[in-house]
Amino acid sequence: MNEKNGLTRRNFLKKGAMVTAIGAACATGMVETASAKTGTYATLIDLTKCDGCKNEPIPKCVEACRRENEKKFPNPVEPIKDLWPQKTHDDWSKKRDVMNTLTPYNWTTVQKVDMEGEEIFIPRRCMHCDNPPCANLCPFGALNKYSDGSVAINHDLCMGGAKCKAVCPWHIPQRQSGVGIYLKLQPIPAGGGVMYKCDLCHERIKKGQVPACVEACEKRLGAKKPLFFGRRDAILKMAHERAKEINGFIYGEKENGGTATLYLSRIPFERIDSKLKEAKSNLTMEKVLNPLRDVNRWAKGFVITPLISALGAIGLALYRRNKEGKEKDK
Ligand code: SF4
Ligand code: SF4
Numbered sequence: 001m002n003e004k005n006g007l008t009r010r011n012f013l014k015k016g017a018m019v020t021a022i023g024a025a026c027a028t029g030m031v032e033t034a035s036a037k038t039g040t041y042a043t044l045i046d047l048t049k050c051d052g053c054k055n056e057p058i059p060k061c062v063e064a065c066r067r068e069n070e071k072k073f074p075n076p077v078e079p080i081k082d083l084w085p086q087k088t089h090d091d092w093s094k095k096r097d098v099m100n101t102l103t104p105y106n107w108t109t110v111q112k113v114d115m116e117g118e119e120i121f122i123p124r125r126c127m128h129c130d131n132p133p134c135a136n137l138c139p140f141g142a143l144n145k146y147s148d149g150s151v152a153i154n155h156d157l158c159m160g161g162a163k164c165k166a167v168c169p170w171h172i173p174q175r176q177s178g179v180g181i182y183l184k185l186q187p188i189p190a191g192g193g194v195m196y197k198c199d200l201c202h203e204r205i206k207k208g209q210v211p212a213c214v215e216a217c218e219k220r221l222g223a224k225k226p227l228f229f230g231r232r233d234a235i236l237k238m239a240h241e242r243a244k245e246i247n248g249f250i251y252g253e254k255e256n257g258g259t260a261t262l263y264l265s266r267i268p269f270e271r272i273d274s275k276l277k278e279a280k281s282n283l284t285m286e287k288v289l290n291p292l293r294d295v296n297r298w299a300k301g302f303v304i305t306p307l308i309s310a311l312g313a314i315g316l317a318l319y320r321r322n323k324e325g326k327e328k329d330k
């Protein structure tokens, strides 16, 4: 286990969150096994149990995520400039209350599909891929895959070029213009803001806590909750046992090479995906088996932007050197 993340077995023991059986875990919100070796965590989202918080003004998971992350939400400098060379920019700052899609101010959302009279609610957020193209292909190294399983964006390094969104099979990261390091590099025409997305509550995990959405859902539903968080091997075991019980399906175990956000459903995900596409949702549930499937699209993106990336990288290096110099002088 990587000490850098403060995510050690000892931490969980200290916090009293360590349990040795899935049954006990259901009562604590944390799934753990005595034999866990990977040190990587995952979430299971059981679609047979999520009711979309229909009777609540806001789904509890969404509300908790917003509360947990509001200090990280962007406050853009006005007027927001266009993204060179385009005549557009991304601004969600006047639509902070939007909750029916992912935005820089809303890192999780709950979709609804009607499957022949049955309503299915699907909480969506970053899948935290095991081999994330967003982190592997970010030209500025602003994304990291941590040993706890999370994929998180360093907002201080992100230039908002949106490469991560382009290569993400689910297009999860969302951009806010008018914030971030790119403003300091102007007139170098690089970047366009900062990207935002779910970070699996990386900071909470470091402290031995479960993600805020998981905690809030459990507070409302107790043992009937659809969200489970714990070591990936225990979570996978739980998903397979439950899938066998209900003759169901798992999404995320193999998609994009494996992810740390897993879904369980009684209905095949191909059918759920078709419904999402029918509804023209921008968050689908495709089978993404080959992480290099879209290699041509990625390659195209890199052909279009190498100059911008190179200029940005030079600017970023100069900015960092300048900042380090100033800090040394203090
Ligand atoms: S995951 Fe839990 S909190 Fe979120 S919508 Fe479903 S039941 Fe509500
Ligand atoms: S779902 Fe998208 S943003 Fe999240 S880790 Fe995977 S590639 Fe990155």
Ligand code: SF4
Pocket: 064, 065, 066, 068, 069, 107, 108, 125, 197, 198, 199, 200, 201, 211, 212, 213, 214
């Ligand atoms: S894990 Fe944390 S950041 Fe991600 S959706 Fe849940 S509360 Fe939000």
